[in-house]
Amino acid sequence: MSTPTRPLIAGNWKMNGTDAALDELARLKTLLGEAPGLAAEVLVCPPSTLIHRAAQIAEGSDFRVGGQDCHWLASGAHTGDISAAMLLDAGASHVILGHSERRADHGETDAIVREKTKAALAGGLVPIVCVGETEAERVEGRANRVIAEQLAGSLPDESGAGPMVIAYEPVWAIGTGRTATLADIAEMHAHMRALLVERFGEAGRAARLLYGGSVKPSNAAEILAVPDVDGALVGGASLMADDFFSIVVAA
Ligand SMILES: O=C(CO)COP(=O)(O)O
Helix, strand or coil, rough: CCCCCCCCEEEEEECCCCHHHHHHHHHHHHHHHHCCCCCCCEEEECHHHHHHHHHHHHHHHHHHHHEEECCCCCCCCCCCCCCCCHHHHCCCCCEECCCCCCCCHHHCCHHHHHHHHHHHHHCEEEEEEEEEHHHHHHHHCCCHHHHHHHHHCCCHHHHCCCCEEEEHHHHHHHHHHHCCCCCCCHHHHHHHHHCCCCCCCCHHHHCEEEEECCCCCCHHHHHHHCCCEEEEEEEEHCCCCHHHHHHHHHH
């Protein structure tokens, strides 16, 4: 194994999208179909209500579908939750875990994210594990330490056995229109790479490190050109097929 070769451009629709939003996926399918041989792999993570139909649209196309969260258990009395097996059954190939919005809204700790990551791997999904510092943590000069702690706590040893995808999403850059500077992204991604190689060896070298936080068509190319940036996790700009496709093309 070596450094990742194909970038991954993943869209996170968050809590957006009803039936009508599937038109955007059909449009994305058309755009991808007209542009064979693109460098990037493409993933769309709609809300769970749309995964099954999104996966049907993705059939015969060059994008795949993922979930935005899963429970750490396979089944049982957990009202409102969804398991890795259910996501797989609905047609998902990946699942986003430990997004800062889930850490904030649902009190998810590194330990919880680690258990969910284990469940995703056991259930046959590729986990996309998210880490990111708050603005206060960055201003106080603690960003590197916070990210090291989140990686150490959120990744189970099992991560080394499968494809590893990590998303660095500085909390203050999410949905704000503010991106980290290219220098800050480069420094953090190199830091993460070193930590992953130290812990997981070759699997860490092959891990895909995505950047997320106000990625848009106008800044995607420069961000994706930063060393050790192997793709992007895109929120708002993934909701419109044309914008998302522009980011895919920039990779
Ligand atoms: O949180 C994000 C993706 O998971 C980023 O969201 P925005 O691209 O809307 O800033």
